[in-house]
Each structure stands twice: as structure tokens, then as C-alpha cells.
Amino acid sequence: MSRPVILRVPPLSPQLHAAVGERYDAVDPADLPTRAGDVVGIVSSNAGTVDAALIASLPRLGVIANHGVGYDNIDVTAALARGVAVSNTPDVLDDAVAETALALLLAVRRRVVVADRFVRAGRWPEGAFPLTDQVAGSRVGILGLGRIGRAVATRLEAFGCAVSYHNRREVPDAPYPYAASPVALAAGVDSLVVVVPGGAGTEALVDRAVLDALGPDGVLINIARGSVVDEPALVAALQEGRLGGAGLDVFADEPQVPAGLVALDTAVLLPHIASGTHPTRAAMRQLTLDNLASWLADGTLLTPVPEMG
Numbered sequence: 001m002s003r004p005v006i007l008r009v010p011p012l013s014p015q016l017h018a019a020v021g022e023r024y025d026a027v028d029p030a031d032l033p034t035r036a037g038d039v040v041g042i043v044s045s046n047a048g049t050v051d052a053a054l055i056a057s058l059p060r061l062g063v064i065a066n067h068g069v070g071y072d073n074i075d076v077t078a079a080l081a082r083g084v085a086v087s088n089t090p091d092v093l094d095d096a097v098a099e100t101a102l103a104l105l106l107a108v109r110r111r112v113v114v115a116d117r118f119v120r121a122g123r124w125p126e127g128a129f130p131l132t133d134q135v136a137g138s139r140v141g142i143l144g145l146g147r148i149g150r151a152v153a154t155r156l157e158a159f160g161c162a163v164s165y166h167n168r169r170e171v172p173d174a175p176y177p178y179a180a181s182p183v184a185l186a187a188g189v190d191s192l193v194v195v196v197p198g199g200a201g202t203e204a205l206v207d208r209a210v211l212d213a214l215g216p217d218g219v220l221i222n223i224a225r226g227s228v229v230d231e232p233a234l235v236a237a238l239q240e241g242r243l244g245g246a247g248l249d250v251f252a253d254e255p256q257v258p259a260g261l262v263a264l265d266t267a268v269l270l271p272h273i274a275s276g277t278h279p280t281r282a283a284m285r286q287l288t289l290d291n292l293a294s295w296l297a298d299g300t301l302l303t304p305v306p307e308m309g
């Protein structure tokens with residue numbers, strides 16, 4: 001029996017690329033002129049676009065298995081309109097992403113990266129490093145108290161932080177105070193951790209008003225998507241001292257990072273590595289492959305995206 005034809009939308013990790021090739025009749029974008037009519041499934045990652053045009057060009061497409069919990073790279077509306085099933089990889093990355101949020105918050109507040117540069121530059125003999133802020137006992141707002149947001153919150157509790165949050169809907173069993181808007185949340189905390197999904201619904205949710213509500217001693221941590229923050233407004237707020245600091249894993253136009261951010265000692269910048277640990281990426285890869293195998297076996301998904309109902 002011929003093997004199912006699966007399109008690998010780049011970029012995929014070498015391991016996932018190879019795994020799809022071992023299990024299926026794998027095709028890549030360069031093969032589409034002759035193979036588009038055969039493709040029944042797509043494997044993508046959140047850095048590879050699956051738009052309406054691609055979906056429309058694959059008449060037998062039935063499933064999109066995305067490697068990543070965020071799937072703003074996929075036109076889900078177009079997929080569902082065609083009856084194409086979509087899966088993502090929730091839960092398995094919560095710990096890795098949450099600890100990245102804490103790493104950024106600690107790095108910005110304790111000036112870890114700047115202090116490291118101070119030592120390497122041989123400046124310690126000239127005098128002590130300036131005192132810093134601390135995370136312990138501070139007030140931290142979570143914008144997006146979902147799976148990862150909760151994992152961030154429990155870690156902050158261990159630091160003795162006062163946690164509050166904002167979602168569109170109050171979470172009934174959440175043990176933290178609810179703020180009615182992003183601005184209200186920012187106004188009542190020292191640091192704000194952004195962990196909402198990307199996409200049109202959250203575009204520039206963190207705007208100048210939110211940044212100004214955080215204020216000159218405030219710190220913004222973004223481990224969600226670059227699109228959620230008005231990046232020019234963020235750069236201006238940091239440059240003008242209206243915001244105290246920022247820890248960023250994601251950017252508006254990755255892998256481009258604004259020169260204004262690179263020049264600032266108050267910003268700690270990571271190359272979108274929040275889920276990038278060996279065990280977490282292995283679990284994400286397995287869940288992606290399991291979703292694809294499940295759909296091919298009986299038309300069901302282990303972790304369908306919420307829009308599938």
C-alpha cells in the first residue's frame with residue numbers, strides 16, 4: 001500500500017524533518033508542482049506559514065499537525081472552512097516556557113547579563129557593581145493566565161510574589177486577583193509577563209498605554225508573540241526611560257531585532273528559545289507525530305486546536 005503523502009513546511013527541526021521522512025512519503029515545497037494533488041497532511045512549525053493559498057492548492061489535504069502550541073502561523077479559518085483538521089502541542093512545553101519567563105525576569109531585575117559583561121570587561125577591580133532590584137516580594141501581572149501563565153504564576157509564588165492577572169474572562173478557580181483590562185493590570189504591578197496567543201485578536205494588546213501604566217520602574221516580559229506588543233512603542237518607552245526594562249524572547253519581525261533594543265542595557269534579548277530544551281522539543285515532536293498518526297488512523301486528533309470545538 002502506498003504511504004500517505006505529507007508536506008513538510010519549513011523550517012522544521014532536522015529531527016522532525018527526518019522523522020516525517022521515515023514514516024511517510026514526505027514532500028517539500030519544491031515538490032509541489034508535481035505532488036500537490038497527493039498531499040493529505042502537513043507538518044509545520046510556528047515559524048512556517050500555512051496560509052489560505054497553500055491550503056487551497058492542496059485538494060486532498062485533511063490535517064495540519066503543528067509543532068508548537070501557538071498556531072498563529074496557520075490560517076485556521078481557511079483550514080476549518082475546508083474541513084481540514086488542525087492540531088498543536090499544548091501542555092508538554094509549559095515548564096520550559098515558564099522557566100524562560102522566570103529567567104528573563106530574574107535577568108532583567110538582577111541585571112545578570114549586564115553584570116556578566118561587567119566582569120568580562122575587567123571592570124570589577126574599578127569598584128562594586130551597582131545595586132539592583134529583586135523579584136522576591138514584587139508584584140507580577142500575568143497577561144494570559146492559561147496553561148503557561150499558570151506555570152509562570154506557581155513559580156512566582158515560590159519567589160513570594162503577589163500575582164494578579166488579566167484574561168478576557170475571569171478564571172473561576174484562579175487564586176489570584178483579576179484585573180479588568182491590560183492597563184488596569186499593568187497599573188497595579190511591578191512587572192508584567194505576557195503569555196497570550198498571537199494573531200489578530202491580540203495584535204498590539206500591549207500598547208503605549210499599557211507600557212506607561214507599568215511605568216519607569218516597571219519591567220515587561222514577553223514570551224508570547226512579538227505581535228502582541230507594539231514594538232516601536234516599547235523601544236521608545238525604554239529609550240525615554242518611561243519603562244524600566246524588558247525581557248523578550250519574541251519579536252515582531254523575527255529573526256530581525258530592532259537596533260534600538262540591541263543598544264539598550266535595560267533589555268535582555270533571547271532568540272525565541274522559550275521551549276527550546278532537549279526534553280521539551282522531543283515531547284513536542286512526539287505529540288506532533290502522534291497527532292498525525294492518529295488522524296491518519298481514524299480521523300481523530302489527540303490535541304485539536306480549540307477552534308475545532
Ligand code: NDP
Nearest residue numbers: 070144145146147148167168169196197198223224274275
Ligand atoms: P492558553 O490558551 O492555555 O492560554 C492563553 C491565555 O490567554 C488564556 O488564559 C486566554 O484567556 C488568554 N487570552 C487570549 N486572548 C486574550 C486577549 N485578547 N486578552 C487577554 N487574554 C487573552 O495558551 P498557552 O498558555 O498554552 O500558550 C500561550 C501562548 O504562548 C501561545 O499561544 C504561544 O503564542 C506562546 N508561546 C510562546 C513560546 C515561545 O517559544 N516563546 C512557546 C510556547 C507558547 P481568555 O480566552 O479567557 O481570554
